[in-house]
Amino acid sequence: MSLSHKIAFVGGGQMAEALIGGILAAKLCVPDRIWATDPAAVRLDHLKKTFGIQVGGSNREAAAWGDVVMLAVKPQVFDGVLKEIGGELADALIVSIAAGVPISRIAGICGGQTRVIRAMPNMPALVHEGMTALAIGSCAHEQDVATVRCIFESVGKVVPVEERLMDAVTGLSGSGPAYVFLAIEALTDGGVKMGVPREIAAVLAAQTVLGAAQMVLKTGQHPARLKDQVASPGGTTIAGLHRLEQGGLRATLIDAVEAATKRSQELGR
The missing domain is CATH 3.40.50.720 (NAD(P)-binding Rossmann-like Domain)
Structure with missing residues (x-):
């Protein structure tokens, strides 16, 4: 066009x-x-x-x-x-x-x-x-x-x-890249803590986020179902997921979207 x-x-x-x-x-x-x-x-x-x-x-x-x-x-x-x-x-x-x-x-x-x-x-x-x-x-x-x-x-x-x-869109997809950048940074730091060189850890983290996002978009499957496919019984992934749940990652992300939405509403007044 x-x-x-x-x-x-x-x-x-x-x-x-x-x-x-x-x-x-x-x-x-x-x-x-x-x-x-x-x-x-x-x-x-x-x-x-x-x-x-x-x-x-x-x-x-x-x-x-x-x-x-x-x-x-x-x-x-x-x-x-x-x-x-x-x-x-x-x-x-x-x-x-x-x-x-x-x-x-x-x-x-x-x-x-x-x-x-x-x-x-x-x-x-x-x-x-x-x-x-x-x-x-x-x-x-x-x-x-x-x-x-x-x-x-x-x-x-x-x-x-x-x-x-x-306003909710602003809190989710408008501000969302910053949440994901923070997650990539944290995953990178986790790799560095475990001995992975930072430049390699950064690529591993970013490509993992990109690949996971593409799986959601291309398969159309619910993220929870895809998550369950990675987490085998007694394995490494379920141990990591348990710690994320203990830390309140899910609720914190929901709170972040809510906070950004409310700030967008304030800007409109």
Whole structure:
């Protein structure tokens, strides 16, 4: 699929970089159809040198230029940026990746008939293995949904969700990579403690997590069933699992998702 749209990124951080890279790698559009703004000149220089896109200028200029305007700024500054550019967005498709900011708030600032799609991607989009959830505003057209889905599929998988679930999605898949990085680090340290060289332990841990995730996705089996296939009676794995249960790993991960979800809800107030 090729996009005829001009795409403006208001905010040029890591997620914007991932999406720009995905769009261009998938040949959805050419570099001169993408414009990015950011308060940090070093970010703009990096994006210009890496991708050859248009950079700089004001947020309002970029928003007025774009057919699709990607709002890739932090929730803490989101309202200020949106009020700055809201007058330029009447005819644009707005895509927000800000955690906790509801579609109703965006429409309230920009106008009730604004076409808005809310997205929650995650960090693995940087290596085209991202997971993005999309919540569709009531004024968005079917073609708008197809366009946004195409953009985010260039950096990974996409699922549609009801907007009421977006805070939970943020706590699960949005923040989830950090939980997994921590687990990989801990597994690596465990290997080092047992005498495995760190560089080897890191590869063993990361590939083990990757392989386990692929088994869940490709087999469609419940993770508990796959776990049971590894844990033989009286073996090493069940001994390790027992210790994880004693340490409360399962409950702690559930608590982490809940805490991150509540923080996303706080950001939306």
